[in-house]
Amino acid sequence: MKRTHHCNELRPAHIGQTVTLAGWVHSRRDLGGLLFIDLRDREGRTQTVFDPSSLPKELVDAASKLHSESVITVTGPVRQRPNGTENAKIPTGPIEVMVESFTVLNYADVLPFPVDDPEIANKVNEELRLQYRYLDLRRPEMTRNLRVRSKVATATRVFMEEQGFLEVETPTLFKSTPEGAREFLVPNRREPGTFYALPQSPQQFKQILMCAGVERYFQLARCYRDEDLRADRQPEFTQVDIEMSFIDREDIYALIEGLLKRVWNIALNIDIPTPFKRISFEEALNRYGIDKPDTRFGMELVDFTEDFRASTFKVFSGTIANGGVVKAINAKGLACATQGQIETMTEYAKSFGAKGLAFIKVEKGEWKSPIVKFFSDAEKAALTQKLAIEEGDLILFAADQWLNACEILGKIRLYCADLLKAQGKLTIAPGQFNFLWVIEFPLLGFDREQNRWYSSHHPFTAPVADDIPLLKQDPKKVRGQHYDIVVNGVELGGGSIRIHQPDVQKTIFEEILKIPPDETQLRFGYMLEAFRYGAPPHGGIALGFDRLIAILCNTPSIRDVIAFPKTAKGVCMMTDSPAGVSARQLRDLHIEVKAAPKKD
RNA sequence: GGGGGUGUAGCUCAAUUGGUUAGAGCGCUGCCCUGUCACGGCAGAGGUUACGGGUUCGAGUCCCGCCACUCCCGCCA
Structure with missing residues (x-):
């Protein structure tokens, strides 16, 4: 019935x-x-x-x-x-x-874990939940996550359709493009020794679609990266992939603000204010020590370079004399930090190449610190004033080259925020979403080990027009037309205006990145060729769809918003993949496995 | 590749300094119960303490190794 x-x-x-x-x-x-x-x-x-x-x-x-x-x-x-x-x-x-x-x-057998009791089910070992994922997904919390994901996917398609975009599918059997993330390879049976690669993203296809006159493209695209996993990284994941012709950065900002406004409205019934704030890469580093700042709390970095330039404390003044900076944060109310916690923070600093971590605990009206005896009264006054130091505060310093100093304190700032949250001294309202465009990234970074420049985003990113003359003179100063969308300290997505002139692209490949011309031809020849036959100016963006849904569902792990995710080692606990294959399959693929098979 | 955490009954967790027969709640089995919704009551079954070594009169607990899961660093143009 x-x-x-x-x-x-x-x-x-x-x-x-x-x-x-x-x-x-x-x-x-x-x-x-x-x-x-x-x-x-x-x-x-x-x-x-x-x-x-x-x-x-x-x-x-x-x-x-x-x-x-x-x-x-x-x-x-x-x-x-x-x-x-x-x-x-x-x-x-x-x-x-x-x-x-x-x-x-x-008839159901006795269950391996309860699905009716949310108190217990929430705590069940994730290994077990993944093994019996069909039971886990019956739990109302998980059903809700699937529902949010479906609704947001539909809302995205409807919105993009309204905005005149075409959804175009691109191949998942692509070819290897050695730069960037490690790729999954698919052996080609027809020609021994040749391989497809699964795409890290549809980047090149979407630019070609612009050359094809599609003008407005989007796709909920599956992407694959064979890198180590995290709570917010899976080997296969989904991007809202977007590309548009005849636009500038402002068009992308407006589009994404509209899309996210729609999505938040449909998923959470929240009206998020637009336009979003914008912050330059440099300011983000200066104030928050990271290029994806969580602005829901303060604890901003403060610069003391000028205050310590002539200090008798040589660790600081020496660093400044070498072109470095001195910065500090005030972790309000964290003077109670334990030896172990200070140790953890020191390890962060050391992992960035610092020698140690200077700090001041303000307890019982006293500055308890191994270094404070070196400070002059004027230096102490500057600290007190600029950091608004009060009883119970913990002050942490970084003295290093600018980027390093910022990044050290950026790490420590987030760590301190976690400690303060755990102690109830810092609370963040659950429904708060601080959206932010991070803009004006440097186009290039320098790899000291390999002694060469690399693209900080990807090699198709267009330089800011005013900075093009600097490309050959001072590459470090060239800003890219690159933007990231950040919410609550999570990088939701990023993109750029692309290079559409073959000569600029060639300069980047050959003179800046020093890729030999024959290799450029082999890897990107079809793109350079496409740019010769009428390429419109274009740009785009990709949003991490799994991260987007995780934020909407208020869960720290994207595994909770993917129906059948993999473990940190890339294993599917339910199907037990990856698994061995038959000798016959290997023979057909002309593959010989040299490593001994893993024993169970 | 490196660092941290976890692993005890089907599930969630206890177990003092290394010391009696490794406990509890839920679930499960049997019996009782006509307004429950975390139903209740009585009784019972259920353990290679992840796995392999070692130290010890004695190891869940200490040491070495190893596996799995997890978080982080590296990595993720």
């Missing part, structure tokens, strides 16, 4: 109707005579009542033996619950279904 309603549909208005529900046995309360079964489906749950005074004993006995998560249908009239027995916690609480007949569609 087909169901007539879902399990979150019946209300007092249905009283008297005979209905059929189908779903999973969520919980069972056997009172000896009377038996209650909460029936659950995707939409919610409804209480059903088995009353022995009106039902055959065998039927009630059979129902009382059902394990949780068995699949049944029940049929019977909807009725108002007796006075005082309504359940205010669920929308179907005023009513119940008096069972007249029921059918077991599938």
Whole structure:
């Protein structure tokens, strides 16, 4: 018998109707005579009542033996619950279904972990949840995440369609482009020794689509990167990939602000204010020590380079004399930091090549610090004033070259914020979303080990027009037309205006990045060629769709918003992939495996 | 590749300085229970303390190794 309603549909208005529900046995309360079964489906749950005074004993006995998560249908009239027995916690609480007949569609064995109790289910070992993902996904929290993801995907498509974009699919069997992330390779059976590569992103195809006159392209694109994983990184993930012709940066900002406004509205019913704030890379580093600042709290970096230029404390003045800077943050109320916590922060500093971490604990009106004896009164006054030092504060210093000093304190700032949150001294409202465009990134970075320049974004990023003359004279100063969209310290996406003149592109490849011309030809020849036959100026952006959904669902791990994610070692616990293949498959692919197979 | 954390009953967790027969709640099995919704009551079953070594009169606990999961660094144009 087909169901007539879902399990979150019946209300007092249905009283008297005979209905059929189908779903999973969520919980069972056997009172000896009377038996209650909460029936659950995707939409919610409804209480059903088995009353022995009106039902055959065998039927009630059979129902009382059902394990949780068995699949049944029940049929019977909807009725108002007796006075005082309504359940205010669920929308179907005023009513119940008096069972007249029921059918077991599938008996469930005893479960490996409970799915009905959110308190326990939330704490279940993730390994187990991933192994029995179909059970995990039945939990209302996970169902909600899938639903948010689906709604946002649809909202994105509708919005992009409204804005005149075409959704175009691009190949996932691509070719290897050695720069960038490590790639997954797919052996080609037809020609021994040749391989496809799975794309890290559809970057080159979307630029070619601009040359094809598509003008406005988007795609919910699956991308693949064979790098080590994190809570916010999976080997395969989804990007909202976008590219537009005849535009400048402002068009991208406006488009994405519109898209995110729509998405937040649909997913959370929140109206986020636009336009978003913008901050340059340099300012982000200066104030927050990171290129994706979390601006929901202060604790900003303060510069003391001028105050310590002539200091007798040689660690500071010496660094400044070598072209470095001195910066500090005030972790308000963290003078209670333990030796271990100071140690952790010192390790952060050392991982950036610093020799140590200078600090001051302000306790009982005293500055407790190994270095404060070297400070003059004027230096102390400058610290007190610029950092607004008070009792209970912890001051942390970095003295190093500008970028390093900023990044050290940026790390420490986030670590201190976590400590303060744990101590209840810093609270961040859950519904707060600080969106930010980070702009004016340097186009190029310098790799000391390899003694060459590299693209800080990718080699197709256009320089800021005014800076093009600097390309050959002072590459470090060239700003790229690159932008990142950041929310609450999470990099949601990034993109750039692209180079569309083949001569500029050639200069970047050959004179700046020093890629030999024959190699340029081999790897990017088809792109340079496409740019010779009428390439419109264009630019684009890609948003990390999984991260976007994780933020909307307020979860720290993108695994919670992916139906079947992989573990940190890239294993699918449910299907046990990756796995070995037969000798015959290897032979067909002309592949010989030299490593010994892993034993179980 | 490196560093941190975790691993004890089906699940979530205890177990004092190394010391009796490794406990509890939930779940499971049986019995009782007609208005529960975390139903309740009684009884019971359930353990290679991830795995392999070692120290010790004695190891869940200490040491060495190893595996899995997880967080971070490197890496992710």
